[in-house]
Amino acid sequence: MSFHHIPVLLNEVLEALAPQPGQVFADGTLGGGGHSEAILRALGEGGTLYGIDRDQAAITAASERLKEYPGFHAVHGNFHDVKEMLPGVRLNGGLLDLGVSSYQLDTPNRGFSYHEDAPLDMRMDTTRGMTAAEYVNTVPEKEFCRILREYGDEKWAARIAQILMEKRREKPLATTKDLVAVVDAAIPKAVRRKDEGHPARRTFQAVRIAVNDELGPLEKALNDWVDLLAPGGRLAVITFHSIEDRIVKLAFRKMQHPCICSPKAPICTCGRVPLGRAVGGAVKAGAAELAYNPRAHSATLRVFEKGQ
Numbered sequence: 001m002s003f004h005h006i007p008v009l010l011n012e013v014l015e016a017l018a019p020q021p022g023q024v025f026a027d028g029t030l031g032g033g034g035h036s037e038a039i040l041r042a043l044g045e046g047g048t049l050y051g052i053d054r055d056q057a058a059i060t061a062a063s064e065r066l067k068e069y070p071g072f073h074a075v076h077g078n079f080h081d082v083k084e085m086l087p088g089v090r091l092n093g094g095l096l097d098l099g100v101s102s103y104q105l106d107t108p109n110r111g112f113s114y115h116e117d118a119p120l121d122m123r124m125d126t127t128r129g130m131t132a133a134e135y136v137n138t139v140p141e142k143e144f145c146r147i148l149r150e151y152g153d154e155k156w157a158a159r160i161a162q163i164l165m166e167k168r169r170e171k172p173l174a175t176t177k178d179l180v181a182v183v184d185a186a187i188p189k190a191v192r193r194k195d196e197g198h199p200a201r202r203t204f205q206a207v208r209i210a211v212n213d214e215l216g217p218l219e220k221a222l223n224d225w226v227d228l229l230a231p232g233g234r235l236a237v238i239t240f241h242s243i244e245d246r247i248v249k250l251a252f253r254k255m256q257h258p259c260i261c262s263p264k265a266p267i268c269t270c271g272r273v274p275l276g277r278a279v280g281g282a283v284k285a286g287a288a289e290l291a292y293n294p295r296a297h298s299a300t301l302r303v304f305e306k307g308q
Contacts, residue, residue: 006292008153008238008299012283013095014038016236022046023092028079028225030055030153030212032064035095040069048069050086054078078125080217085222090230094208096221099209100124105165112208114200118261122208132211137172139210142163151243152206160186160203205241222251222304226269228276229306234279240298245282250300252278270281271272276306 010199013035021027021044027036030051040049048071053059059074066072077085079096102111111121111132122132136144141161148157163186164173173179183200184192192199209215225235239245258272279304285296 002212007038008097008293008296009283009289010035010038010300012236012301013236014042016279016283016301017046017093017095017234022049024053025093025095026082026086026089026091026228027095027097027136027227028082029095029097029206030074031058031097032063032066033058035097036062036072037066039093039095040066040072043071045070048073049257050075050089052077052079052082052085056125056127063303069224077248080221081219081230086219086228091225091228092230092233093237094225094229094233095237096225096235097238098208098214098244099238100285111176111270112199113206114176116181117175120173120175120179121232122204124212130211132179133172133174133210136164136207137168138283147206147210148203150206151209152202153242154192154202154206156183162167162186169283176204179207209243215247216242218247219251222248223255226306227256227305230274231306231308234303234305236301236303239302245300245302248302249282253300255304274307276304279305 015052017025017039018040019039023043024047025039025043027039027049030036030053033051036049036051040047043049048075051062051066052075053062054077056076059076108116108118111118120131120133120136123129141164144164145157145161146158148154155161160183164182166180167173167185173182180200183203189201222235222237229235237248237308239248255275256277258274259268260270260272261268274285283298283301289296
């Protein structure tokens with residue numbers, strides 16, 4: 001399967017970042033290169049865009065797609081480590097499109113989809129780290145219950161965690177079908193029938209986030225990206241669930257209002273100065289985009305502009 005990518009909130013991203021000829025940008029979640037290609041067109045021949053992705057399949061596919069743009073530079077790695085990957089680079093704009101890509105969801109052997117039976121992997125970077133199978137076969141019950149609640153908003157977290165312990169004592173989980181079976185055994189049929197989506201979607205989301213450590217380093221990464229921006233530069237972040245969005249919103253608020261002095265203090269003595277400002281609020285996909293790209297339904301865009 002080819003690495004395809006329908007860029008979410010593309011017009012809104014371009015409007016927010018307003019790339020100009022000759023500028024320097026970075027796309028921290030390159031994917032299939034949809035957002036990057038649109039930005040590269042605006043940057044022109046003298047512009048530069050660094051495309052970062054932890055998935056080598058994305059790097060390979062996007063490099064082929066964007067080979068006609070001399071200013072494109074692919075970088076294999078995690079956007080959390082942007083300062084190590086782009087030493088000395090000053091950005092006019094940055095983009096982070098968080099979550100799992102269409103390719104990863106639609107490629108069965110990656111193990112992200114609950115619709116197909118495949119090895120339980122879920123790693124965004126298949127060259128390193130613990131697989132989802134290794135994770136679910138070793139995670140303690142209380143910890144699994146916690147991640148289901150915090151990362152998946154799963155009401156049946158305790159029951160699913162209990163059933164997981166029982167199932168893996170009988171036989172280690174190896175495939176996506178095995179994990180779906182755990183959810184099916186834990187949630188009553190009557191409840192599953194009323195669920196608007198697949199009952200396993202919250203569990204798969206929670207496991208994916210845990211396996212790829214998507215949330216722990218996110219706040220620091222956002223600060224690092226803003227630090228790399230030139231004065232007036234902007235960082236656009238697209239999230240796909242409430243936990244990510246909350247982290248981004250609070251991080252941007254902290255950057256804009258970093259003072260930790262008591263509200264009763266006559267003057268600020270902590271010495272913390274604002275890094276810039278959040279531009280607008282949460283932006284969601286419109287009806288026209290949702291008509292051809294239903295996966296944009298949960299997408300939320302937030303933008304931060306670095307101070308002058």
